[in-house]
Every structure is written in C-alpha cells, then in structure tokens.
Amino acid sequence: MNTRTTRFTPDWWVIQKRAIYVIILMLALCVIAAGAALYVWKYGNPLKNLGATTNLTGARFISFEGDVRVLRATTREVISANSNTQLFPGDTVQTQADGRARISMADGSTVVVRPNSTIIIRDNARAEDGKKTNVHVVVDSGQMSVRTEQQPDGANNVVETAKTQNKIGQETNASFGISPEGSEEIRVAQGAVQSTNRSGDRTDLKSGEYVSINSAGTISKPQRLLDVPLPSEPRDLEKVTASTNGSATIGLRWQRPQSGTATYYRVEVATSPFFVPEGRVIERDQLVATEFSASDLRPGVYFWRLRATAASGQVSDWSEPRKFIVAPRGTGSSVSVSNLSYEYVGGDIYLVRGSALPGTTLRVAGRETVATSDGSFQLQITAPSGAQTLTIEAQDPQGNSSQYRLSIGSAQSRSKR
Numbered sequence: 001m002n003t004r005t006t007r008f009t010p011d012w013w014v015i016q017k018r019a020i021y022v023i024i025l026m027l028a029l030c031v032i033a034a035g036a037a038l039y040v041w042k043y044g045n046p047l048k049n050l051g052a053t054t055n056l057t058g059a060r061f062i063s064f065e066g067d068v069r070v071l072r073a074t075t076r077e078v079i080s081a082n083s084n085t086q087l088f089p090g091d092t093v094q095t096q097a098d099g100r101a102r103i104s105m106a107d108g109s110t111v112v113v114r115p116n117s118t119i120i121i122r123d124n125a126r127a128e129d130g131k132k133t134n135v136h137v138v139v140d141s142g143q144m145s146v147r148t149e150q151q152p153d154g155a156n157n158v159v160e161t162a163k164t165q166n167k168i169g170q171e172t173n174a175s176f177g178i179s180p181e182g183s184e185e186i187r188v189a190q191g192a193v194q195s196t197n198r199s200g201d202r203t204d205l206k207s208g209e210y211v212s213i214n215s216a217g218t219i220s221k222p223q224r225l226l227d228v229p230l231p232s233e234p235r236d237l238e239k240v241t242a243s244t245n246g247s248a249t250i251g252l253r254w255q256r257p258q259s260g261t262a263t264y265y266r267v268e269v270a271t272s273p274f275f276v277p278e279g280r281v282i283e284r285d286q287l288v289a290t291e292f293s294a295s296d297l298r299p300g301v302y303f304w305r306l307r308a309t310a311a312s313g314q315v316s317d318w319s320e321p322r323k324f325i326v327a328p329r330g331t332g333s334s335v336s337v338s339n340l341s342y343e344y345v346g347g348d349i350y351l352v353r354g355s356a357l358p359g360t361t362l363r364v365a366g367r368e369t370v371a372t373s374d375g376s377f378q379l380q381i382t383a384p385s386g387a388q389t390l391t392i393e394a395q396d397p398q399g400n401s402s403q404y405r406l407s408i409g410s411a412q413s414r415s416k417r
Contacts, residue, residue, distance in 0.1 A: 059105050059124050066098035066115070066274060087121050094118045095142070098274040101342035107133035107155055109148040109168075115274055117142025122160070136160065145175035148191070163217040167194040174205075175317065184213040187225055187317070195219060208259055210314055226260030226316045229290075229308045237366065239325045241399065242299050248326045249295040254306055256290060257316060262308035267292050269304045273321050299328040299399070328399035335360060335394040335402040342390070344407055348383045350408065356394055363393040383408065 008111040061068075061081055073090025077316040081101065087093065095101055095117050106126040113119055123136035130383040132154040137144070139161050146156055149307045151170040159166045159176055161184055168174065172191025178184050186195060186205060197217045205211060209222040233253040235242065243250045252269075256262060272279030281302070282294050294304070303321040310316075336356065341352040352364050356371040365381040383390060392407055395401040 025233045032199060048090070059103050059111075059121055061085055061087075062102040062104050062110065064099070064101040066100060067096035068099040068101045068113075069094045074314070087124070089121055089123050089125075092118060092120050092140075097276045098272065100274075105135045105137075106156075107135050107148070107151060107157055109146055109157055111137060112145045112147075114143040115144075117144060119144050122187060127154075133157075139176050141178050143175060143177040145173070147173045161213075163213050164195050164197050166196075169193065169268050174187065182215045185314075186211050186213075189225065212314070223312060223314065226258050226262065226308055226310045226314050227257035228316050228319050229257050229262065229265060229306055230255045231304070231306065231319055231322050234322070234324045236322045237324070237363075237368070239327050239395075241327050242329050246327065247291055247296045250297060250302075250326075251291060251293055252304055252306075253291040254319075257308050257341060258314070260308075260310055260314070262316075262410045265290070265306050265308050267294075267304065267306045269294050269297075269302055271300060271302060273303045273323070275303070275305065275321070297326050299326050301325050322326055322407070327401075328397075330396075330398055330400035333396075333398070333400045335393065335396045335400050337362070337394045337402070337404050340392065340404060340406050342406060344408070345380070348387075349380065350383055350387055350390070351378060351380050352390065352392065352406065353378045354392070357396060359397050363395075364390055 010224045046208055061083065064081050070079050070081055070087065071092035071094065072079065073088070073092070079085070087103065091115055093101060093103070095113050095115050099115055101113040103113065105111060106124045111119070118279050120138040120140060122138050123134050125134045127133070131152045134156045136158045137146070137160070139159060146159060146168060148168055148170055151157070157168040159168060161176055161178060163184055166176070166186065169192035172193065173189045174191065174193050175187045177185070186193060187210050188207060189207045190207050191205070194202065195205060196202045196213070197213065197219055199217065201219060203219045203222065204213060204221055204258040208225045208410055210225040211222050212220045231252070231254045234250060240248050240250060252267060264285070266285045267282070267287060268275055268280055269282035270279040271281060281297070284292055301323065303323050305318045305321045307318045308316045338355045340354040342353070345351060354377055356362065356377060358369040358371055358373050358375055362371065362377050362379060364379055365383055367379055367381045369377050369379045373376045383388070388408060390406045392404040392406060393401060394404065
C-alpha cells in the first residue's frame with residue numbers, strides 16, 4: 001500500500017494572478033493613451049507651447065486715476081489698483097465713474113480703460129524669444145481703446161465684445177464702446193481692424209472708419225469716422241478773474257472736426273475732471289455754432305469738454321478735458337513768497353521750493369501746487385529750453401496775485417543746489 005502523500009503546489013496560481021494584473025494594467029494604459037489621442041485629435045496638443053510660450057510678468061498698469069479695481073480670477077478677491085499691481089489671464093479691471101487706467105500688454109500694445117468700464121484680460125502671453133505673442137482682451141461694458149506697435153509674424157491681438165471678435169493690426173489705434181442698451185461701436189483712428197460678428201459676418205475696417213453694431217449683432221456699413229472737435233478757448237489752465245458781482249462768464253470756443261461733418265455739439269462744464277454727475281455745472285446739447293458762453297461761474301476750478309454728432313447719428317469721442325480757473329477779484333494786496341530755491345535734477349527738469357501762506361496757489365512753467373499747512377511748497381517742473389529764469393506766480397484764496405523770478409543760471413553753470 002502506497003502511503004506517500006501527494007503535495008499540492010500552487011505556483012501556477014501565483015503566476016496566473018500576476019499575468020492578470022499585467023493584462024489589467026496594459027488595458028488601463030491603452031485606454032488612457034486612446035483618450036489622450038482622442039483629446040489631441042479633437043482639441044490639439046495642450047503642451048505644444050510648453051517651454052516656448054510663457055506668461056512672463058503679466059500685464060501692468062502704466063498709470064491710473066481715481067477708483068480702479070481688480071477682480072482676481074484665482075481668488076475672486078477685489079483689490080484696489082496700485083503701481084505694483086500685475087494683471088494675469090482671467091483678471092478683471094473695473095473703473096468707477098472717476099477712474100481711468102492705462103495698461104501695458106505683453107506685445108507692447110497699450111490699453112486705455114475709460115471711466116465706468118469693465119474689461120477682462122483673457123490672455124497675455126509672449127514667447128521667450130519675443131517673436132510670438134497672444135493678447136486677448138474682453139470689453140464687458142463701457143469703453144476701451146487699444147494702440148498697437150509694429151508686430152512680428154505670429155503676433156495675435158484680439159479685442160472681444162459681446163457681439164464681435166476683432167483682430168487688431170499692427171500700428172493701429174482703435175476704440176470699442178458698449179452702450180447700456182447693448183449696442184456697440186468701433187472707431188479706427190489709425191491702422192486696421194478685422195471685425196467678425198457672432199453670425200460669422202466679417203467687416204474689414206481701415207484708418208478713419210467707424211461702424212456700429214445693433215442689439216441683434218448686425219454690423220453697419222463702414223462710414224467716415226467723425227473726429228473729435230478741438231477746444232481752442234479758453235487755453236488750458238487759463239485764469240479768469242470774477243467780475244464785481246462775484247461770478248464770471250467764459251466764452252468756450254472750438255474747431256470743427258478735421259474728419260467728418262458735425263451736425264451739432266454737446267458741451268459740459270464740471271468741477272471734476274471725470275465729469276461725474278454731481279460735479280457737472282453746465283450741460284448744453286444741440287449746439288450748432290462752434291462757441292458757447294458759460295455764465296454765472298463762481299470762483300473755483302473748472303473743466304470742460306465737448307463732442308460732436310453727425311447726421312448719421314455717429315457720436316465722436318469726448319475731447320480731452322481742459323482746465324480753467326475763475327479767481328475772485330482781489331483786494332490789491334501782494335502775496336508773499338519767501339525762501340525761493342531750486343534743485344537741478346537733469347535735462348530741463350527742476351525742483352522749485354519755497355514758503356508762502358497756507359492755501360496759496362503757486363504756478364511755475366504750466367504746473368501748479370498749493371502751499372501746505374506749514375506754508376511750504378515743492379513743485380517739479382520742466383523749464384523752457386535755454387531758460388535762465390523761472391517765473392513763479394502766487395495767488396492767495398482772496399484772488400490777489402504776485403509774480404516772482406528765480407534765476408537758474410546758464411546752461412553751462414547749472415548744477416544741483
């Protein structure tokens with residue numbers, strides 16, 4: 001009788017399990033590879049520009065005024081703009097009624113955001129060699145202008161609105177506006193813009209052309225751009241003395257637009273350079289003549305601007321605000337200024353310092369400042385080329401004024417003092 005026990009060896013079960021695991025792993029890898037291939041086939045290679053294109057330092061504010069806010073795309077945090085604020089893809093820039101911002105983009109173009117406007121930085125990328133750029137800005141509301149420089153091959157600058165997508169050419173100056181009612185307009189002062197609406201209809205705009213886009217998204221036929229009328233009087237920073245009744249009448253005059261034909265004009269006078277509603281003191285529309293008398297202006301600082309309207313309904317941009325001062329009639333007293341000195345900075349730039357009664361306004365070479373509570377003042381100015389003296393005009397709150405002269409020497413002897 002054979003009593004030998006048969007031993008069961010499970011090695012072949014172990015090998016089979018390993019084989020199953022290998023097969024499962026290979027199938028999973030195949031599925032992943034197939035999915036990746038399908039994605040690349042449908043959407044393109046997402047890594048094709050990796051290492052070639054990078055969003056370097058982001059867009060930057062060149063300058064800003066008033067209330068300008070930034071909504072971060074990553075954190076949804078709202079911050080106030082400052083000189084160190086960078087703008088990255090997805091960030092939103094919002095200007096309030098008194099806000100204006102100038103932004104530098106990756107391709108060297110400049111974007112200007114007007115008051116009461118919202119834009120989104122959709123893309124702002126530049127290749128390390130600088131030969132390929134991709135700038136994409138969305139105008140959500142209000143008005144924005146863009147100015148491009150010479151662009152290399154492969155550069156792409158796009159401005160998008162709710163109803164259009166616009167490819168901006170090189171050396172182009174154009175503006176895009178969206179009204180509260182939803183209509184849009186495009187102005188091309190220089191260069192070229194290729195505009196396409198949501199239906200795929202394309203319109204090529206060249207220098208000096210304008211189109212409007214209605215609420216349905218239809219682009220009008222290009223028409224001649226109506227230029228901004230140019231203010232001529234009063235001169236910027238001109239001072240007018242109030243009459244014996246304590247007010248002044250100012251004659252506002254302007255030149256007709258150099259391009260396009262204006263049917264009428266609108267003039268606004270305000271105490272704010274942003275023309276916020278509460279700061280407007282005069283609003284006149286449907287003016288046919290190129291002059292208007294602004295009356296009963298009390299002593300203070302005022303700003304004025306105007307725009308034109310054509311027979312077609314096209315409205316020009318606003319002119320740049322001009323500033324004038326209505327000064328009270330003085331009592332004949334002199335305005336004391338002491339300790340006048342200067343510091344030569346370089347070129348034709350100087351720092352002018354001195355002392356006067358607090359509240360005294362000092363004007364030098366087209367710039368002005370007000371003496372502080374301790375009476376001191378400092379003003380950086382650019383002197384006329386070759387000038388050897390500076391004229392300092394001092395005016396007190398009562399309207400009295402005096403002039404002083406400060407010698408700055410000859411060009412050969414200028415040095416820091």
